[in-house]
Amino acid sequence: MEKKVFRCIALALCLGISACKVQISVPEQGRVSSLSGTRDCEAGKVCVVEVVDLLFDETFSMEPTTDGVSYGEWVKKDRGLCGGNAKACRLFTSGFEGNAALMAFLDDDEEVFFLEPGFFQITSPAFTFGDPIPRKFTCDGSDFSPELDWSAVPKKAKSLVLIVDDPDAPRINPWVHWIAYNVPANVDGMPESVPVADYPEGTLSGRNDFGSIGYGGPCPPSGTHRYFFSLYALDAVLPDLGRPTVFELRDAMEQHVIAETFLMGTYSYP
Numbered sequence: 373m374e375k376k377v378f379r380c381i382a383l384a385l386c387l388g389i390s391a392c393k394v395q396i397s398v399p400e401q402g403r404v405s406s407l408s409g410t411r412d413c414e415a416g417k418v419c420v421v422e423v424v425d426l427l428f429d430e431t432f433s434m435e436p437t438t439d440g441v442s443y444g445e446w447v448k449k450d451r452g453l454c455g456g457n458a459k460a461c462r463l464f465t466s467g468f469e470g471n472a473a474l475m476a477f478l479d480d481d482e483e484v485f486f487l488e489p490g491f492f493q494i495t496s497p498a499f500t501f502g503d504p505i506p507r508k509f510t511c512d513g514s515d516f517s518p519e520l521d522w523s524a525v526p527k528k529a530k531s532l533v534l535i536v537d538d539p540d541a542p543r544i545n546p547w548v549h550w551i552a553y554n555v556p557a558n559v560d561g562m563p564e565s566v567p568v569a570d571y572p573e574g575t576l577s578g579r580n581d582f583g584s585i586g587y588g589g590p591c592p593p594s595g596t597h598r599y600f601f602s603l604y605a606l607d608a609v610l611p612d613l614g615r616p617t618v619f620e621l622r623d624a625m626e627q628h629v630i631a632e633t634f635l636m637g638t639y640s641y642p
Contacts (some may be wrong), residue, residue: 392423393484394453394463401438401491407431407460423465433460434489439501440634444490444524452486456527458631461487490524492633494603497521498564505599505637511591512642516565517550522603526631529557529605533625535578535618538590540597548618549599550587551578553625554609579615590639598638605631 396404396419404413408430413419415437421430436442448455453463463485498518499505507513525532532555541547552562552575559572568577568586577585590599606628613624 394421394423395419395484395486396421396432397449397486397488398434399489399491401441401493402434402436402489404432404434404487404489407433423463428463428465431460431462432487434491436491438491438493440636441491441493442631442633444492444631445526447488447490447524449486449488451483452488454487458526458528492522492524492526492603492605492631494520494522494601494633494635496601496635496637499637501636503637505590505639510589510639513589514565515587515589517562517587517589519562519564520601520635521561522633523560525557525560526605528607528630531555531557531574531606531609532559533604533606533621534562535602535604535621536587536599537602537618538592538597538599540592540595542593546600548578548581549589550580551585551616551618551621552576553578553613553616553621557605574609576610576612577615578613578621579617585615592639592641594641596638596640598636601635601637603633604629 396413398404398413398415398417398419400416403415405411411421411430434443443458445456445458446452446454446461454461496518498509505518509516509518531553534550534552534555535548536550537546537548539546552571555575556572571577579585580588582588590597604625606625607630608628610624613620616624
């Protein structure tokens, strides 16, 4: 193995390894840039970085550019780098020796490594970020809960917490409309008008400010209010807290939040 490594490095030093590439695919929600400031890949683009010598040393970081989206993890694809790592991704060619995957750069001139960031995000087909929430999901309509979808949940997450509140309510603290906790981390959303009895197995409910469990839709007394559908990824499954208030739940989850994201919609008094 030592002879092979020496031969490959010597060949690379003589001929260069300019055919080796890092392909970066960036979703619409963010951008990828290098800490050196020399490389930048914008949202929705595919960028190719040439690896030109054994002294190549770049650290790539991802940054969300969409409201409500949070830093996620690298998505593993083929010979993806930093798959599942929620930190910046360093490509350091001097450290290839002893790493079979990285040595492939030197063994095959056409080798391509892939970087693809994932962004923790919650969305709804009922409304987009910052837009009005349809009437049927409010107290003036059917008071159905909207369908919610989320993606790129961190691999280290053990459970999720969903809190919906209105920070524009005429009081000191936001008005809480919905609390669900211990949502399984492998669940990717909630269907429309889901009753408490049909929550994903293991999910528990907190008490909203209407004095009940489950969803209570927007019902502003006047003006236009914002409603935040906040999703938290936790590194633990919480104990059964009964029907906790939002304050009791936040105390219990405080040391366990590893990522969070939110969707915001508005509703106006008729």
